[in-house]
Amino acid sequence: MVHIHVMGASGSGTTSLGLALAEKLDIAHLDTDDFFWLPTDPPFTMPRDADERIRLLLEETARPDGWVLSGSALKWGRRLEPLYDLIVFLRIEPELRMARIRAREIVRYGNRIGPGGDMEVKSGKFLEWAASYDTSGPERRSLAAHEQWLETQTSPVLRLDSSREIDDLTAEVVLHPAIAAGAVRRPR
Template sequence: MVHIHVMGASGSGTTSLALVLAERLDIAHLDTDDFFWLPTDPPFTTPRDADQRIRLLLEETSRPGGWVLSGSALKWGMPLEPLYDLIVFLRIEPELRMARIRAREVARYGDRIGPGGDMEVKSGQFLEWAASYDTAGPERRSLSAHEQWLETQTAPVLRLDSSLEIDDLAAQVLLHPAIAAGAVRRRR
């Protein structure tokens, strides 16, 4: 069984890379947003109770087979930390990351985030929050908080520039000794 945590700033490609890895390793893909947020319309407005999100996540990670967890579970995902075989930390230039986020928001929500749309204000707040990732302090999801958290982890950390092609990123993860050894064990 292989357990990979792919993390980074919003827009760095954590979900995209995790989906490719899950497919190539034939393991489950889990995303922290699915556990952190209650399903609402508009989305991402109501956090799930911390105990409930951990319980749900532990249920999913205890199923047979491996998994790739994408996103950030800072301050609430501590029970998973001993399970990680590899932590992949994605970084990308802020301008490119924000361009990706804007394009993703438009593709997902269209006119809902435009002037007068029901998600206009919430989307603007999200973009402002996401843009401050590299400069915000450790009290919230930020580069500073991620770096502090990474210093406390026992699993190996693979740092990647997510401006690379997704296939190149996946290849680097799959060739990492912590993953290559687990993939070999799974085939036996």
């Protein structure tokens, strides 16, 4: 049984790597956005009550077969920190990260984020927020906040450049001693 937390900036590939690891290790994939945000249309507009989100997340992390948690639970997920066997911190050049985000937003929302779309303003604010990750201070979700948080963790931290192929990243995580020792792999 393994518990992996994959974190990084929006657009760094945390969800993609989380899904790949969950499939490879045959364990559950959990994403912090599914717990932090209430399901709304447009999405990501109403945060879930903090007590409710941690209750739901703790319920899901009680699985006997392990899990991969992707995303950021920086300030609200402290109760999970002792559970992590490995923290994977993804970094990528800001220009490539923002290109990924823009492409993802177009695929997800299409004309809704374009001129006159019902998500145009919200999308613009999100892109502005995401672009400031590398330069903002530790008071918000940023590189500074992530680095500050990583310094406090007792679990091993694996830093990866997420511009690499997903299969290479997955292999490196799976071969990490903290995972290789505890992973229960079923034949595929």
